Amino acid sequence: DADVTQTPRNRITKTGKRIMLECSQTKGHDRMYWYRQDPGLGLRLIYYSFDVKDINKGEISDGYSVSRQAQAKFSLSLESAIPNQTALYFCATSAGTEETQYFGPGTRLLVL
Amino acid sequence: GQSLEQPSEVTAVEGAIVQINCTYQTSGFYGLSWYQQHDGGAPTFLSYNGLDGLEETGRFSSFLSRSDSYGYLLLQELQMKDSASYFCAVRHYGQNFVFGPGTRLSVLP
Numbered sequence: 001d002a003d004v005t006q007t008p009r010n011r012i013t014k015t016g017k018r019i020m021l022e023c024s025q026t027k028g029h030d031r032m033y034w035y036r037q038d039p040g041l042g043l044r045l046i047y048y049s050f051d052v053k054d055i056n057k058g059e060i061s062d063g064y065s066v067s068r069q070a071q072a073k074f075s076l077s078l079e080s081a082i083p084n085q086t087a088l089y090f091c092a093t094s095a096g097t098e099e100t101q102y103f104g105p106g107t108r109l110l111v112l
Numbered sequence: 113g114q115s116l117e118q119p120s121e122v123t124a125v126e127g128a129i130v131q132i133n134c135t136y137q138t139s140g141f142y143g144l145s146w147y148q149q150h151d152g153g154a155p156t157f158l159s160y161n162g163l164d165g166l167e168e169t170g171r172f173s174s175f176l177s178r179s180d181s182y183g184y185l186l187l188q189e190l191q192m193k194d195s196a197s198y199f200c201a202v203r204h205y206g207q208n209f210v211f212g213p214g215t216r217l218s219v220l221p
Contacts, residue, residue: 033209040120042199043155043211058208090154099145099162099203103154 003027004104006091012110013081021076021107023091030096032074034058034066037088037106046089049074081111116200116212123218124190132185132215134200141202144176144183149214150196158198159185187217195219 004025013019023032031050035043045058047066055066063085067075078085091104116136124130134144143162147155161167161176161183173186187194200212 035211040213042213043201045208045210048208056208059210097142099143099160100157101145101147101155101209103156105154 004091004093004102006104006107008107010108014112015082017081019078019081021089023074023104025072025093027093027102029093031094033092034076035090083111086111118200118212118215121216125220126190128190129188130190132198134183134212136181138202140205145201146174146185147199148196155199190219192219
């Protein structure tokens with residue numbers, strides 16, 4: 001069974017719609033992250049959370065919001081989707097001060 | 113600011129050795145990590161250097177020199193399955209991770 005899961009795996013939406021991407025983990029990690037991946041730009045951090053009451057903006061947080069509903073769940077919302085938010089989105093987890101991040105399978109989002 | 117630079121593409125033949133470089137302009141980080149990502153897949157952790165020097169894990173080795181702001185991933189005895197993108201990353205003292213743009217490795221028969 002996957003340790004880090006993301007739903008949905010693929011999503012097509014229209015400009016202006018609100019959508020939510022969900023991430024769940026069974027690894028027991030306290031830290032969770034949302035990244036966006038665009039061709040040639042690597043992974044860019046959107047938001048990260050070190051525990052349920054801790055939320056931090058990353059490099060590209062504008063147009064996004066997050067919710068850490070529980071230690072195991074971290075959701076990413078696009079309040080009003082726009083076409084340049086079309087990308088591959090990854091959730092990741094890590095434990096304490098460990099260097100290893102564990103990534104979910106990704107959500108491919110297309111905004112028309 | 114924080115930025116990492118990598119070559120965009122590298123090509124090598126099966127059985128060869130290839131080195132993927134990562135140069136960075138950042139201060140105050142714990143160490144340099146490397147991740148592998150196959151097309152359509154998620155990044156997976158390969159290696160970490162907290163201290164200067166070489167770390168070896170099977171066919172893969174990674175090196176860090178903080179004084180030169182430079183690191184590299186060395187892949188030996190290349191196999192077709194090594195064709196993938198490789199990302200370097202640092203964990204900044206602000207506790208968040210910053211990734212390089214990635215290097216696409218193509219292994220030819």
